[in-house]
Amino acid sequence: MGEGWFREAVETEGLAFSLAIEEKIHDETSAYQRIEVYRTSHWGKLLALDGCVMLTERDEFFYHEMMSHPAIFAHRDPRQVAIVGGGDCGILREVLRHDGIEHVQQIEIDERVTRVCEQHFPQLCIANDDPRAELRFTDGVEWVKGMPEESLDLMIVDSTDPVGPAAGLFTEEFLSATRRAIAPGGIVVQQSESPLLHRDSVIVPLHQAAAAAGFDGIHTLTFPAPGYPSGWWSATLMVNGGDPRNFRAEDSAEKGFATRYYNADIHRAALATPELLKF
């Protein structure tokens, strides 16, 4: 980091992204990772884990909306939801905007991430006290293995990059356990990195692992993510039967809550497959 800048370099891609900072607000090393919070000059507060930008207040809505609403509207009536990871609580906030959701379990391995966000990013944590929300702090891979069969309508896998603690979330073993826990008609959505940078290293292998795990409808959607490497990101939908591109378009068009990126047209748009993602 140079003076006055938070800089995230991706050496394996020869790129770096920097945000001008005014002040370091928080810096701790938890049992799992380094957790830093900065006040930036133009992007609000910044949360970094192990030196990687997780979110800024200015652009977090892209990722949190697109990890939530497309999967929710692709399910006919989701009630029981689990979020694996998601410690900053931004996805939890978006999920609980949907009145039909009855229960959301969030399985974050590092409680400190959630506590730091409750302190410094209260707007991400507005749903933490919702009676439908249940925060658990344990290992998501183990937790999924212990879930009763067919007990979830929707699982959202909001992991960090598929190295280190999150590597286990991109395996056939995890996806098989996930599939077991999903009820008929259920959906899994998993963040799947940059379509430009990680097509062959993450997206294609994730499709293969999902197919091997028995999912028969698998589709990757794309969206902007200015704070992540390449500025372009993806999420992969997986279903047991059916086509994950179908969604409740009328419900989406009359969603009844405010968003900053997502709407029904954007839902359809995110489903379009660019030439470079055809495989």
Place this chain on the structure above:
Amino acid sequence: MGEGWFREAVETEGLAFSLAIEEKIHDETSAYQRIEVYRTSHWGKLLALDGCVMLTERDEFFYHEMMSHPAIFAHRDPRQVAIVGGGDCGILREVLRHDGIEHVQQIEIDERVTRVCEQHFPQLCIANDDPRAELRFTDGVEWVKGMPEESLDLMIVDSTDPVGPAAGLFTEEFLSATRRAIAPGGIVVQQSESPLLHRDSVIVPLHQAAAAAGFDGIHTLTFPAPGYPSGWWSATLMVNGGDPRNFRAEDSAEKGFATRYYNADIHRAALATPELLKF
């Protein structure tokens, strides 16, 4: 620039983007701007004008395809085309993939940009010797004023940022002259910066200037642009009569040439308006 990195900082947005470089290949100051070419570690060659990333070999296809094919397929039968700016010739290459195009004039103010690209980016310049291509090196604003009325089917405005030499391309005066030069059913497409960073400073004023100039169909489309600030970019379509969202979907689906981002589904997707761009 730090050692081994080309760094573009956008001070007014508190962000910077850096690419690891291996070698400086070219550096000159033309009558209009500084022109630099680098060999990067992971992004092929990089062209920078006045310190701003114009393109890398790895990601230029997003911008060049999306500045060309949506506008061309939105016209029922485009034959006479002008490109204002476009000195790197990447848009010219994409336009001339369409067999129906009879003549393309490219009006670039700085001949040195084109000559440097012919030398260092030959894959951008494959259409420069096409008999349908005519390269002119003069001021685009003045040139448009001198065009015969209704002589063009399509004008593509491929400018640098709307400051300095390109500022005149974002004015009602220029757009009025452009509208005069466009035949009935004609289309103008203009690069309009980042939907996240430049909504109020560029996109909204461009819509207002286009409406004041008499265009009655104005629509902004969005697409990824990893090398540009925020990684997310826009182009604004303007038409005299009709809806710029309509396009020849069957022709697009059977386009008969290869692309890396654009296809008919992506065309539709780019037309979707995110919540933050509703105004």
